[in-house]
Amino acid sequence: MKKIYGVSSKCVFGVWEHVVYEFVNPEQANEWLESEEYDFRERELMSKTAATKLAGKKAVTNAYAA
Numbered sequence: 001m002k003k004i005y006g007v008s009s010k011c012v013f014g015v016w017e018h019v020v021y022e023f024v025n026p027e028q029a030n031e032w033l034e035s036e037e038y039d040f041r042e043r044e045l046m047s048k049t050a051a052t053k054l055a056g057k058k059a060v061t062n063a064y065a066a
Contacts, residue, residue: 005046005050008020021064022063051063
């Protein structure tokens with residue numbers, strides 16, 4: 001099954017911080033996308049390539065498995 005990557009992004013003092021999550025189940029990915037962190041983060045679901053472009057290779061390599 002194709003993996004789905006979730007990127008949680010927050011701007012802290014003008015610098016974007018990204019946290020990457022890796023999902024194998026589309027239902028879990030959508031549940032994560034619709035949950036709230038209460039700290040003004042933006043969440044997006046994307047491919048590995050898009051996640052790497054946004055957050056960097058290191059962040060994708062160290063993605064949290066969900």
